[in-house]
Amino acid sequence: MATKARYAEIRFNDRPIKDMRSDPEDFTLEPGEITADFEAKSPYRLDELHPNIADYRAVSVKQFIDPAAKAREEEKLWSKVWLLAGVSSDIPEPGDWFRFDIGPQSIIVVRGKEGEVEAFYNVCKHRGNELVQEDFGKGATSFTCIMHSWRYNLKGKNVRVTDRDTFGPEALCQNLDLTPVHVRDWGGLIFINMAEDPMPFEEYFADLMPMLASYKMDEMYVVKDLSIEVPANWKTMYSVFNENYHAHATHPQIKPYVDDYNVQYDHYRNGHNRHLFPVAVVSPRWPDSRFINMGLAYMMMEAGVKTSGFKGDARHVRRAIQAAKRKPDNAYGMDFTGFTDNQLTDDWNPSLFPNVTLNMHPEGILLQRFRPHPTDPEKGYNDVIVLSAKVGEGRRPPAYMGVEDHVDVSGKTRPARRRTTHEDPQGGEVVEQDIANMVTLQRGMHSRGLNDTIVFSEQERRIQHFLAELDLYLNDKKPNRNQPN
Amino acid sequence: MDLGLSGLKVILGGATRGISKEAAKLFAAEGASLGLFSRNGDALDDLKAELGGTVETQEFVLEDREGYKAMLTGLADRLGGCDIFIHSISSSGAQGTMDWDETYRLDMLGAVDGCEALEPYLEKSSAGSIILMSTTAAFETFLAPQAFNAIKAAVITYGKQLSQAWAPKGIRINMVSPGPISYPGGNWEGAKALMPDLYNGIVSQIPMGRMGSPEEVAKTIAFLASPAAGYITGSNIVIDGGFTKRVQF
Numbered sequence: 001m002a003t004k005a006r007y008a009e010i011r012f013n014d015r016p017i018k019d020m021r022s023d024p025e026d027f028t029l030e031p032g033e034i035t036a037d038f039e040a041k042s043p044y045r046l047d048e049l050h051p052n053i054a055d056y057r058a059v060s061v062k063q064f065i066d067p068a069a070k071a072r073e074e075e076k077l078w079s080k081v082w083l084l085a086g087v088s089s090d091i092p093e094p095g096d097w098f099r100f101d102i103g104p105q106s107i108i109v110v111r112g113k114e115g116e117v118e119a120f121y122n123v124c125k126h127r128g129n130e131l132v133q134e135d136f137g138k139g140a141t142s143f144t145c146i147m148h149s150w151r152y153n154l155k156g157k158n159v160r161v162t163d164r165d166t167f168g169p170e171a172l173c174q175n176l177d178l179t180p181v182h183v184r185d186w187g188g189l190i191f192i193n194m195a196e197d198p199m200p201f202e203e204y205f206a207d208l209m210p211m212l213a214s215y216k217m218d219e220m221y222v223v224k225d226l227s228i229e230v231p232a233n234w235k236t237m238y239s240v241f242n243e244n245y246h247a248h249a250t251h252p253q254i255k256p257y258v259d260d261y262n263v264q265y266d267h268y269r270n271g272h273n274r275h276l277f278p279v280a281v282v283s284p285r286w287p288d289s290r291f292i293n294m295g296l297a298y299m300m301m302e303a304g305v306k307t308s309g310f311k312g313d314a315r316h317v318r319r320a321i322q323a324a325k326r327k328p329d330n331a332y333g334m335d336f337t338g339f340t341d342n343q344l345t346d347d348w349n350p351s352l353f354p355n356v357t358l359n360m361h362p363e364g365i366l367l368q369r370f371r372p373h374p375t376d377p378e379k380g381y382n383d384v385i386v387l388s389a390k391v392g393e394g395r396r397p398p399a400y401m402g403v404e405d406h407v408d409v410s411g412k413t414r415p416a417r418r419r420t421t422h423e424d425p426q427g428g429e430v431v432e433q434d435i436a437n438m439v440t441l442q443r444g445m446h447s448r449g450l451n452d453t454i455v456f457s458e459q460e461r462r463i464q465h466f467l468a469e470l471d472l473y474l475n476d477k478k479p480n481r482n483q484p485n
Numbered sequence: 486m487d488l489g490l491s492g493l494k495v496i497l498g499g500a501t502r503g504i505s506k507e508a509a510k511l512f513a514a515e516g517a518s519l520g521l522f523s524r525n526g527d528a529l530d531d532l533k534a535e536l537g538g539t540v541e542t543q544e545f546v547l548e549d550r551e552g553y554k555a556m557l558t559g560l561a562d563r564l565g566g567c568d569i570f571i572h573s574i575s576s577s578g579a580q581g582t583m584d585w586d587e588t589y590r591l592d593m594l595g596a597v598d599g600c601e602a603l604e605p606y607l608e609k610s611s612a613g614s615i616i617l618m619s620t621t622a623a624f625e626t627f628l629a630p631q632a633f634n635a636i637k638a639a640v641i642t643y644g645k646q647l648s649q650a651w652a653p654k655g656i657r658i659n660m661v662s663p664g665p666i667s668y669p670g671g672n673w674e675g676a677k678a679l680m681p682d683l684y685n686g687i688v689s690q691i692p693m694g695r696m697g698s699p700e701e702v703a704k705t706i707a708f709l710a711s712p713a714a715g716y717i718t719g720s721n722i723v724i725d726g727g728f729t730k731r732v733q734f
Contacts, residue, residue, distance in 0.1 A: 006681040013669065253678040288670020290525060291502060294679045297580035307580040308587035311546070313525060 011252045014285035029264045032341020038211040042266035056464040061445040064233040070377040077473045079194045089221045095139040103372040117185040120178035188217030199480040207268035221411040224386035230422045232442035234370040234380040245459035255283040257295035271353025271469030280318040304331040333392015364397025402428015489712035491516030494564040498574040501528035507703035520560035554602035567606035573618045582633035613656035617644040621664040648719035657718040664725025667696035693726035
């Protein structure tokens with residue numbers, strides 16, 4: 001890939017980290033003057049959530065390759081968990097709908113007449129034809145199957161069996177309505193759950209909800225939407241993220257302005273976790289941590305902080321940018337009330353178990369979702385969705401999210417979903433660097449040189465956490481209520 | 486070859502990074518006494534400990550011209566004189582190459598006020614010598630119209646004329662113009678991360694196939710400032726691996 005050559009000179013220029021922490025959960029980022037409960041360290045430790053976590057430091061590659069593992073996940077995982085299906089702003093009006101595919105399952109999510117959101121399996125009860133075949137629709141009053149014109153209203157009720165008299169009673173006595181699934185429209189996001197009796201949504205996401213709500217995603221809208229087919233298992237894709245350890249080598253260009261080591265780790269119930277990455281700080285791996293380098297200077301300029309005569313060095317830039325954003329006439333044309341000081345600069349990166357990771361900033365959110373292929377365990381989809389806040393004139397969501405310069409970010413136009421592949425991901429440089437790793441990791445897992453085993457460091461605890469939680473589902477050990485503390 | 490630097494008193498700014506830091510190390514190794522100033526007091530302390538020998542340091546942020554002159558004469562007094570002044574502070578050290586006011590203040594007035602403030606000390610010296618740092622961007626178009634390029638050209642012109650005026654006083658004045666210089670944590674290192682296409686484009690224009698190192702520039706500074714270069718004045722030494730294409734007669 002081109003980016004490998006582009007950054008060849010600095011890819012491995014790192015200074016060794018002094019006084020390395022063997023337990024990364026020991027570290028808490030210092031809060032700014034304005035903080036919030038949701039910024040504090042998690043009350044849980046990973047080894048309390050999963051006392052057997054040591055079992056996940058060396059794992060077999062089979063589950064990333066094996067068709068039987070895929071079938072087991074369909075039966076025991078995907079059918080049980082709350083899944084991010086889409087965003088509320090895509091279906092603002094009654095009759096607006098979208099389709100969400102996960103493995104072999106397809107779901108229709110539609111806004112009903114009263115503004116409520118409903119979700120059904122996307123399948124006509126006649127012969128099993130997929131009822132909708134597009135990604136999105138506007139202002140529908142019903143869904144009609146293209147094959148024999150059976151029709152369903154927005155509540156999923158069958159309102160037409162064409163030539164009903166030609167069906168015998170054995171056929172007509174079946175439930176001919178669409179099969180509903182649980183759905184929640186919360187905080188700008190829409191989740192579905194295919195279980196009959198799922199863990200209540202508020203319990204499932206309890207530990208993350210205050211933080212997620214603080215970003216006001218219900219006021220954001222989609223400015224980029226990619227679905228990238230990648231020749232890799234969805235877990236391989238997901239595991240490329242969810243650790244800070246890869247950043248220095250995979251994304252060497254961020255070292256001048258992102259601290260990829262002094263990162264807060266928080267592990268939560270139900271498989272969720274997060275990293276809080278300080279931004280506008282030099283990585284301790286970068287050769288000079290005091291000089292205001294080009295990356296920091298650019299961020300200062302964006303925030304309206306003059307580099308000339310700046311009192312302080314690189315270590316003071318992050319707080320200076322936070323202070324600049326607090327000003328009512330800040331350069332972003334936004335009101336940052338409700339955000340903590342650290343949120344104003346930093347990259348808050350929660351993962352929603354099992355398959356979503358978010359890079360969150362007040363100006364915009366990079367939302368990535370990893371979906372299994374309908375049939376092939378070694379293929380999947382990396383969905384890249386960028387949500388933008390209403391930013392001031394001339395402002396854009398953070399550049400690394402890869403929203404092209406010509407794209408309108410005012411919210412007036414919702415860009416079409418682009419379907420592409422790993423060979424032309426169109427996700428921007430950072431995403432493309434990660435996708436390149438997905439492909440080569442998946443290929444490498446077949447190597448006889450690997451002896452079937454891959455290992456994870458403590459900097460990769462979020463992946464250990466993910467695999468441990470996944471096993472609870474696969475081994476039928478996941479209770480569907482939170483345990484009392 | 487003995488440069489004759491032993492025992493001479495050298496005043497040098499921006500001494501904690503890059504070319505200036507390497508020059509400070511080299512002068513110290515040659516037995517000179519140093520008066521160093523920088524915005525970064527911690528880094529000055531670190532450097533002082535690293536260098537050993539006679540090193541006077543001053544944390545300093547240039548806010549007004551009088552304060553700058555007073556700081557320089559104060560350093561000279563603490564050293565007991567000044568034989569060599571290296572003018573190396575620049576807006577480029579604070580990402581200010583586009584900032585006309587800042588570049589004029591630091592690069593241009595920093596030269597003028599520095600020379601004038603230290604003139605009495607340099608005149609007393611038997612080895613009085615000034616180096617004004619410029620850049621190849623002063624005399625070949627580079628990147629964009631910007632303050633740094635234009636004002637560094639003015640610095641060369643000023644230094645040349647000053648060399649004529651002060652030659653009778655025994656003070657030599659020379660300019661050193663490096664091309665792109667790269668070192669860990671430096672500006673070009675940042676460009677490798679943030680503007681890799683620009684960086685690679687520049688390197689491809691350098692016949693030697695690489696950017697220069699601070700050590701290479703420091704050696705030229707040390708020679709030119711030293712009594713070993715006693716008959717050289719008003720010159721502008723270009724150190725650029727062949728980057729500039731003009732013919733200098």
